[in-house]
Amino acid sequence: MDEVLQKVEDNREEMKETLMDLIRIPAIGPDNDGEGEKEKADFLMKILDDFGFDSIERYDAEDERVQSGIRPNIVATKEGKVDRSLAIVTHMDIVPEGDLDEWDTDPFDPVFKDGKIYGRGSEDNGQELVASIYAVKALSEAEVKPHYTIKVMMVSDEETGSEYGVKHILDEGVVDEDDLVIAPDHSEEKGKKIEIVEKSGLWTKIEVHGKQGHAAMPGQTVNANRIIARYQNLVDEELRHEFDDEDDLFSPPVSTFEPTKRLANVPNVNSVPGKETQFFDCRVLPSISLSKVKKVFRGAADEFEDETKAEIDIEYVRESEAPEGTPEDSEVIKDLKSAIEDITFFEPEVAGIGGGTVAKYFREKDIPTAVWCSNEVLAHQPNEYAVLDYIVRDCKVFAKMAVKE
Ligand SMILES: [Zn+2]
Incomplete structure (x- = not known):
């Protein structure tokens, strides 16, 4: 495991660059009068090629409102020792930049300053997308076969209803009831709390x-x-x-x-x-x-x-209507807690939130789901940024959890 964690550290600079590349490709859904999900997916397909995944599949949804006619969804799989999967779900789409006067920098020309990457979609949800794919890259580079099969899922349409994203891939049966799901798209107290239920x-x-x-x-x-x-x-x-x-x-x-x-x-x-x-x-x-x-x-x-x-x-x-929450003693929560403790040395608590994450759609299908990541809750704000240290840290947590050691 130490070697895996070292590989994550070695990739720090590359993770930063990848996130900046992603910010340069705005992906805004048609409900927000945008385009670009396809372009971002194409970019990801290209780079994922040498991350050591065993398969990279597409579960695109048709949508004639966009020029390409599709809303892309990527599911990249790395086989583990067991069939059971750890699924990490992040979204490619972003919200529009809003009032440009409120931004100190160009929202789509990312800037790195004081350990932070500034740009629209940096925190929401680019940083965790990057953390999840680099967790797999580190495992591949260290030649470590994870315990769980890892499914890295990158979806469209999270910001505008999930009809063409999470709901679509769930209908396609990509996730099983006994899989462990993490949706790293909401943070409480910089990662000190794991959301297990919503209002x-x-x-x-x-x-x-x-x-x-x-x-x-x-x-x-x-x-x-x-x-x-x-x-x-x-x-x-x-x-x-x-x-x-x-x-x-x-x-x-x-x-x-x-x-x-x-x-x-x-x-x-x-x-x-x-x-x-x-x-x-x-x-x-x-x-x-x-x-x-x-x-x-x-x-x-x-x-x-x-x-x-x-x-x-x-x-x-x-x-x-909120579905029943994920039990505190379910495997996804226990494994995540222990991985967070090992990497960060703090003991996370479980919590509920006011609502609004994709965890709902998984929980509706009785799939235990944790919402967790480390960030400063800047989603949808001007001057949104991602903290590079958090990306590295969350990447280690994902890798650690998959290895389950
Ligand atoms: Zn988000």
């Missing part, structure tokens, strides 16, 4: 239809503003009262129900608004079913419909 998510849109009119004659109006304000208070209180369970795995340990976006109503002060639209972002502990939460939203709306002459429409614009 359910519910975005609620509430539309109050009242009757607009002159503010001097409120009797002839149905003030949607007053109704939405009262509704918001009532539902807010009821939700927090009814769903007050706590789970210390999460931070915060409770479900959250935040009133967020509100659409503009009338442009002038002396009109009573006849329509108001209010959104809630809800993150719900997995022990609570979303149907119960919806009942509270609807129940409160019914009360106001009875009391006033307003009509209240509710739409759930996004809804994601």
Whole structure:
């Protein structure tokens, strides 16, 4: 194993260069009006050739919205002593750069400074893609056959729904139920926590239809503003009262129900608004079913419909029921923990998060999945960077875990 770790160190410079090459090929999905996943996949296919993989397969999904007609997905396999696989899933696609004025450097012309690689997609998710392929390269160079068969999976479409990425390769049966899966695409406390469970998510849109009119004659109006304000208070209180369970795995340990976006109503002060639209972002502990939460939203709306002459429409614009979490005593968590301890000398803890990783799709199929990596949580921000030391460290953890020694 020492030789493998030494090989990782020897490849430090090359890992940096590879990540910088990847940043130079922006891969933005068509939902974000972009292109480039195919080009990035082509680049990877070329370099992976001499990493010592036993097979490199493509599971591309068809999508006529992109010029190439495909959304590429790569599965590179290195045989281990057992058939059972350690699958490491990262994504090739990135989010757009956003406001260029906010960037100190060109997001697609990477810069290396003070041990950090700056550029869009450096942290999310290029650094872990690089760490995963170089773990295999180090094993090959040291001529060490890993215990687990390693499947390095590089997918498209993570940033825009995973329909053409993770969901597609899962449908193709690339991963088995007894495989161990790591999705290194979210970091808690720079790698000190392993995410094993997430909250359910519910975005609620509430539309109050009242009757607009002159503010001097409120009797002839149905003030949607007053109704939405009262509704918001009532539902807010009821939700927090009814769903007050706590789970210390999460931070915060409770479900959250935040009133967020509100659409503009009338442009002038002396009109009573006849329509108001209010959104809630809800993150719900997995022990609570979303149907119960919806009942509270609807129940409160019914009360106001009875009391006033307003009509209240509710739409759930996004809804994601969290699958059961990955057990703390499952092999993927135990093996990952011990590899992290051996490499970093700290003892990672397990944790839950507010939601939003691809782990969900694996867990829905009862495939135990850990979300873990080391980073500074800069995803989607301007001046995003990756820390080279973390890439090297995570690479060692992946190699160590695969060898299982
Ligand atoms: Zn990501």
